Amino acid sequence: MEVTLKIFRYNPEVDQKFHYETYTLEAEETDRVLDVLERIKGQKDGTLSFRRSCAHGVCGSDALRINGRNMLACKTLVRDVGEKITVEPILGLKVIKDLIVDMEPFFDNYKKILPYFINESPLPADGKERLQSAEARARFDETTKCILCACCTTSCPSFWASDDYLGPAALVTAHRFIFDDRDEAAAERMQIISETSGLARCHTAYNCTLACPREIPITQAIGELKMVSVTGKLD
Amino acid sequence: MENLHQFDVIVIGAGGAGLMAGLYASRTAKTAVISKLYPSRSHTGAAQGGIAAALGNIEKDTPEWHCYDTVKGSDYLGDQDAIEFMTNEAPQIVYELEHMGLPFDRTPEGKIAQRPFGGHTNNESGRPVRRACHAADRTGHMILQTLYQQCIKNKVNFFDEFQVVDFLMVDGKAAGVVAVELATGQLHTFHAKAVIFATGGHGRIWEITSNAYALTGDGIALALRRGIPAQDMEFFQFHPTGIYKLGILITEGVRGEGGVLINGKGERFMPKYAKTVKDLASRDVVSRSMYLEIRDGRGINGQNYVYLDVRAETVNKYAAIDGRTNPDGTPYTVTGEEILKKLPDIIDFCRTYLGVDPITQPMPVQPTAHYAMGGIPTNVYGEVLLDENKTVVPGLFAAGECACVSVHGANRLGCNSLLDIVVFGKHAGQRAAEYANGADFAALPTAPEQPARAALEVFYKGDGAEKVFDLANEMKHEMFANMGVFRIEEGMKHALAKIRELKERIKHIKVSDSGKIFNMELINAWELNNLLELAEVTTVSALARQESRGGHAREDFPKRDDANWLKHTLAYKKDGKVELKYKTVAITKYQPKERVY
Numbered sequence: 001m002e003v004t005l006k007i008f009r010y011n012p013e014v015d016q017k018f019h020y021e022t023y024t025l026e027a028e029e030t031d032r033v034l035d036v037l038e039r040i041k042g043q044k045d046g047t048l049s050f051r052r053s054c055a056h057g058v059c060g061s062d063a064l065r066i067n068g069r070n071m072l073a074c075k076t077l078v079r080d081v082g083e084k085i086t087v088e089p090i091l092g093l094k095v096i097k098d099l100i101v102d103m104e105p106f107f108d109n110y111k112k113i114l115p116y117f118i119n120e121s122p123l124p125a126d127g128k129e130r131l132q133s134a135e136a137r138a139r140f141d142e143t144t145k146c147i148l149c150a151c152c153t154t155s156c157p158s159f160w161a162s163d164d165y166l167g168p169a170a171l172v173t174a175h176r177f178i179f180d181d182r183d184e185a186a187a188e189r190m191q192i193i194s195e196t197s198g199l200a201r202c203h204t205a206y207n208c209t210l211a212c213p214r215e216i217p218i219t220q221a222i223g224e225l226k227m228v229s230v231t232g233k234l235d
Numbered sequence: 236m237e238n239l240h241q242f243d244v245i246v247i248g249a250g251g252a253g254l255m256a257g258l259y260a261s262r263t264a265k266t267a268v269i270s271k272l273y274p275s276r277s278h279t280g281a282a283q284g285g286i287a288a289a290l291g292n293i294e295k296d297t298p299e300w301h302c303y304d305t306v307k308g309s310d311y312l313g314d315q316d317a318i319e320f321m322t323n324e325a326p327q328i329v330y331e332l333e334h335m336g337l338p339f340d341r342t343p344e345g346k347i348a349q350r351p352f353g354g355h356t357n358n359e360s361g362r363p364v365r366r367a368c369h370a371a372d373r374t375g376h377m378i379l380q381t382l383y384q385q386c387i388k389n390k391v392n393f394f395d396e397f398q399v400v401d402f403l404m405v406d407g408k409a410a411g412v413v414a415v416e417l418a419t420g421q422l423h424t425f426h427a428k429a430v431i432f433a434t435g436g437h438g439r440i441w442e443i444t445s446n447a448y449a450l451t452g453d454g455i456a457l458a459l460r461r462g463i464p465a466q467d468m469e470f471f472q473f474h475p476t477g478i479y480k481l482g483i484l485i486t487e488g489v490r491g492e493g494g495v496l497i498n499g500k501g502e503r504f505m506p507k508y509a510k511t512v513k514d515l516a517s518r519d520v521v522s523r524s525m526y527l528e529i530r531d532g533r534g535i536n537g538q539n540y541v542y543l544d545v546r547a548e549t550v551n552k553y554a555a556i557d558g559r560t561n562p563d564g565t566p567y568t569v570t571g572e573e574i575l576k577k578l579p580d581i582i583d584f585c586r587t588y589l590g591v592d593p594i595t596q597p598m599p600v601q602p603t604a605h606y607a608m609g610g611i612p613t614n615v616y617g618e619v620l621l622d623e624n625k626t627v628v629p630g631l632f633a634a635g636e637c638a639c640v641s642v643h644g645a646n647r648l649g650c651n652s653l654l655d656i657v658v659f660g661k662h663a664g665q666r667a668a669e670y671a672n673g674a675d676f677a678a679l680p681t682a683p684e685q686p687a688r689a690a691l692e693v694f695y696k697g698d699g700a701e702k703v704f705d706l707a708n709e710m711k712h713e714m715f716a717n718m719g720v721f722r723i724e725e726g727m728k729h730a731l732a733k734i735r736e737l738k739e740r741i742k743h744i745k746v747s748d749s750g751k752i753f754n755m756e757l758i759n760a761w762e763l764n765n766l767l768e769l770a771e772v773t774t775v776s777a778l779a780r781q782e783s784r785g786g787h788a789r790e791d792f793p794k795r796d797d798a799n800w801l802k803h804t805l806a807y808k809k810d811g812k813v814e815l816k817y818k819t820v821a822i823t824k825y826q827p828k829e830r831v832y
């Protein structure tokens with residue numbers, strides 16, 4: 001079938017302002033949108049720039065706005081979006097060139113919530129693993145799936161309003177550690193995310209959950225964090 | 236000089252190997268990790284099935300068994316001293332990952348959960364053993380996240396989205412690297428006492444591949460250009476179960492959980508080829524068996540794929556036939572729900588890309604290019620070795636998939652790569668820091684960035700008659716057709732001629748993007764040049780080796796030939812030509828014998 005892509009273009013070295021470029025080409029309905037972008041770059045216009053690596057939805061490089069919704073180009077098939085496809089950079093982060101945005105503010109927010117395991121207690125005397133029940137492990141399973149693609153955070157109206165909001169992705173990682181019963185810094189993290197730039201900015205728009213390519217129930221995870229902040233108790 | 240940085244240790248690459256090296260080196264030396272991708276985008280994150288270690292959490296297992304299985308899996312080309320080193324360190328390093336917070340799945344007692352994997356056996360019974368430590372089917376993702384998080388905690392310096400395009404050597408010693416800052420196009424020189432390559436694999440040489448776009452073999456290509464050899468490049472692993480046409484990996488964990496391969500006649504065919512471990516034979520064996528089934532017309536509908544079936548009724552039927560039991564002796568059975576819980580990503584890939592639901596339908600699969608056994612020769616401390624006498628190159632280290640220790644020999648066992656990257660990443664990091672603390676900076680050459688600039692500028696000078704996209708496709712197609720699961724002299728010669736033709740044609744490329752900022756067109760051209768370099772070295776090494784061993788299977792020399800070929804290949808690039816030398820294999824405990832699964 002023939003598909004037409006309308007792609008956001010901006011090159012700060014020559015353009016004053018962004019514009020859209022339209023490309024028409026043959027595609028299979030089972031092609032990934034990423035495959036089509038690669039062909040445009042490879043055969044029609046080498047200057048088109050975007051990030052990609054794994055090509056199967058696990059590295060988080062190619063979060064884009066496709067027909068107005070945040071998705072991974074490599075996890076979206078032509079048949080999912082039809083033959084007229086508009087491709088734009090994700091919103092709320094500065095465009096550097098074409099479909100590439102500045103990810104630094106996103107990673108800065110991630111780093112604020114102490115995104116690492118903290119446990120200063122002595123290790124088991126036999127040097128082996130700390131024990132954790134299968135149920136305790138299941139408690140935070142969903143939020144370990146995050147690939148930091150930013151689909152969620154850049155779909156959130158609160159983040160668009162101000163990028164000092166930590167955003168759903170950072171909160172998902174906070175959840176991953178706060179609900180891990182081996183970790184000892186839940187209180188400290190709760191403090192951080194309970195400040196003005198954290199939980200309170202979430203107005204349950206639900207965009208994040210819809211946007212997540214890993215199907216993490218993000219709104220629910222944030223809800224669980226809000227409960228902790230209200231009750232002061234983990235469960 | 237503008238953009239000059241100085242560090243004791245520079246690590247190139249931020250996958251599992253690079254992060255582990257960075258973490259350890261930065262404890263005692265001023266260290267930076269440079270990566271063309273954001274660390275969390277590295278392909279370690281794609282690893283699914285698990286990391287091998289004889290923890291014995293579910294049933295009896297020992298590091299000796301793990302060692303023997305790895306030697307056998309390597310088709311006796313692995314260095315046994317190095318393998319023993321790795322399998323002995325395995326349990327402790329897995330515990331260390333757990334201590335760093337890695338969320339492994341758990342047994343009912345709360346220990347790290349383990350599953351069977353191809354080629355890993357109980358050496359007494361010969362049957363599959365539960366040795367693969369896993370976190371659902373995203374073990375690599377968890378390793379990558381955990382190590383990156385620990386690096387943040389320990390304030391490791393990162394240069395993200397910096398692409399290393401030259402490696403500096405002065406008087407035979409490592410002196411640093413030159414990198415393009417992708418966001419600005421500027422060149423940066425990193426002056427260092429020690430350089431660690433951790434740039435990952437090069438599976439993008441082949442058409443059907445499980446490898447990311449970024450896996451273009453930059454590290455090995457850069458080393459080759461400075462006179463460092465590439466070892467055992469003819470050994471490249473084709474994983475049996477890639478999604479048909481797409482190459483996306485379906486982990487061996489599917490067969491570990493009881494999934495079986497089925498041909499076009501509806502038969503489970505693996506028992507014909509590996510009567511004891513059947514579908515869990517080592518990867519080279521399974522890929523060849525699939526190829527033979529397909530060649531003899533027993534693909535699905537006569538096409539070039541077979542089915543991988545993990546539907547509960549299929550698993551239960553064959554588990555009963557095989558007499559498979561749970562650790563408590565009861566018969567092994569599964570439900571669709573349990574499969575979904577253990578393999579959520581695999582199910583998701585099939586639903587997304589194929590519209591196939593593995594809970595109710597079989598998955599179409601074909602062998603996919605997967606893993607480089609070959610790479611930059613090193614010892615167990617990550618020190619790069621220049622020649623057959625194992626002369627150490629001062630200040631130069633390598634670890635992970637771009638390195639060849641060699642613990643995988645002619646064929647890697649599943650779950651041994653994640654192990655390799657953390658064990659040898661750690662040792663390379665430690666040893667590089669020790670080295671740097673006792674060494675001075677080598678003087679930099681004048682205008683150190685000049686060769687890098689020249690290497691990039693050539694891509695503006697062509698007449699524009701060729702395109703990167705087309706040349707890359709021709710290379711991948713040729714390599715998959717003639718340098719794939721089975722090889723024959725004629726085909727390999729054809730491939731070599733094609734690669735040499737492409738190496739000429741790439742001179743006609745003219746990059747159309749004249750900008751500095753994220754000029755990915757220029758970078759892709761440079762990467763294609765690396766892939767062609769490695770494709771050539773791979774093919775020349777393969778043509779010379781007149782035997783079949785592990786991942787190198789020749790129709791014209793179908794037998795392993797220990798009398799003549801029990802040796803490692805070292806390939807050098809000299810004056811544009813590939814030169815081969817050979818190095819002995821370390822054999823300590825296990826004398827080579829025929830491999831039967």
Ligand SMILES: Cc1cc2nc3c(=O)[nH]c(=O)nc-3n(C[C@H](O)[C@H](O)[C@H](O)COP(=O)(O)OP(=O)(O)OC[C@H]3O[C@@H](n4cnc5c(N)ncnc54)[C@H](O)[C@@H]3O)c2cc1C
Pocket residue numbers: 247248249250251252253269270271272273274277278279280281282283284285286287374375397398399400433434435436445446447449450453454484486605606634635636637649650651652653654656
């Ligand atoms: C789909 C899949 C599933 C797998 N499953 C398993 C499994 O279950 N168990 C197992 O043991 N193994 C598995 N493997 C193999 C294993 O995952 C890899 O071999 C291993 O992760 C490689 O790690 P690495 O650190 O060497 O490289 P990578 O993780 O690939 O990292 C390479 C790094 O180098 C950087 N880099 C490359 N070139 C440059 C340059 N020029 N300049 C700067 N930076 C550069 C990249 O940015 C990246 O950070 C799997 C592999 C694949 C593809």
Ligand code: FES
Pocket residue numbers: 051052053054055056057058059060061062063072073074075
């Ligand atoms: S390219 Fe990795 S997520 Fe799409």
